[in-house]
Amino acid sequence: MLYKQLGRIVERVALVSGALLAAMGVQAEKLGYPEKEELRLGFIKLTDMAPIAIAYEKGFFEDEGLYVTVEAQANWKVLLDGVIDGRLDGAHMLAGQPIAATIGYGTKAKIITPFSMDLNGNGITVSNEIWEQMKPNIPKMDNGLPVHPIKADALKPVVDKFIEEGKPFNMGMVFPVSTHNYELRYWLAAGGIHPGFYAPHKGDTSGQINADALLSVTPPPQMPATLEAGTIYGYCVGEPWNQQAVFKNIGVPVVTDYEIWKNNPEKVFGITEAFARKYPNTTIRLTRALIRAAKWLDENDNANRPEAVKILAQANYVGADYKVIANSMTGTFEYEKGDKRPVPDFNVFFRYNATYPYYSDAIWYLTQMRRWGQISEDKPDGWYMDVAREVYRPDIYRKAAESLIAEKRMQPGDFPDFNSEDGFRPQQTHFIDNIVYDGRNPNEYLSQFAIGLKQGDKL
Secondary structure (H helix, E strand, O other): OHHHHHHHHHHHHHHHHHHHHHHOOOOOOOOOOOOOOEEEEEEOOOHHHHHHHHHHHOOHHHHOOOEEEEEEOOOHHHHHHHHHHOOOOEEEEEOHHHHHHHHOOOOOOOEEEEEEOOEEOEEEEEEHHHHHHHHHHOOEOOOOOEOOOOOHHHOHHHHHHHHHOOOOOEEEEOOOOOHHHHHHHHHHHHOOOOOOEEEHHHOEEEEEEOOOOEEEEOOHHHHHHHHHOOOOOEEEEEOOHHHHHHHOOOEEEEEEHHHHEOOOEOEEEEEEHHHHHHOHHHHHHHHHHHHHHHHHHHHHHHOOHHHHHHHHOOOOOOOOOHHHHHHHHOOEEEOOOOOEEEOOOOEEOOOOOOOOOOHHHHHHHHHHHHHOOOOOOOOOHHHHHHHHHHHEOHHHHHHHHHHHHHOOOOOHHHOOOOOOOOOOOOOEOOEOOOOOEOOOOHHHHHOOOOOOOOOOOOO
């Protein structure tokens, strides 16, 4: 306890010194004391929680005068409830969670994000049995290995056979508003397999209306065991649970989300709007620590990844075998056993402005909620923008980033040009179905899909 108290005294001296330097013009903008120093942060056991683990282990939180406890949560609902009721001060979240809570889907709460945690990082895995049935439908390279990306076209004859025989084709995803749900649906629909609609206005939140493939929730660490038991025939999940299926020889990852949508946004760091309002300095300092952690994870061409894998392998973080985590975190991905291919951007934590909370990212999630019926009624384009501005907070991010630049901890080139940035990525073209996404025109985007709700459609 004495050492902890001494540490806090030293930290306060450092903060005071920083404030004095700021007053003398050494820093562009003074950072105030953290209004709340002791924080409890939650996460799910996935490799993309890495910025939180690194900020803790590398002392970035303590540099900000924050004394953080990091706790694994049982599932995404428990995690979200913990942030809402104040048991947790913030958490590693599915990007769809703050958005869904804000519009009142599932639960109603004002959750915001000042920080996007990563790009990519997910995969879709099928059982060995299903893989054997898919293989005849997949083109092969000269060396006999499958041509990637593998589209759901190869799965469609398998699903059609299940339907003809009157058997349900069950698949797992981690949460109804997860990236995994929308990516799995996107991949299936692009191959002509209907993943089903939601109809909350009719009290149906199963997501299985008109479905060819029946999707249901399975917590990430339970995915491999559920697949092995035969309860599901495939799943979409983050790492290391696709690679775990390969190591256990129970399934084959057929496609990564990088191949479904190159450099897609994944998790976010979520806090309540009330927390950000009550503790503005703490919020900025939290964001600073996470930005530094993300930079550390990607710098020098991922040179720090082996050390990061050792940290994540600890039982208090992901708790999986080093080799399983390293399979994807160090720039490779193993599909069928022995078919390991370079995927240097499978996990991106900082480059490509991965940490910036783009409005267009939030709008994409909203379009998928509408596409599959979680948003029951048509919404004008302006509504999508209003929700994005309410949830995604680049203003907080900018304050954190500019203070890091002022302290020469980071360079202006590490970030978007804040003077010209409008919160929208350029049109995105790298989707598995070649459909172009422009976040400024959500309804026009929705009109391009053969499967899914569009303006004027009702269930």
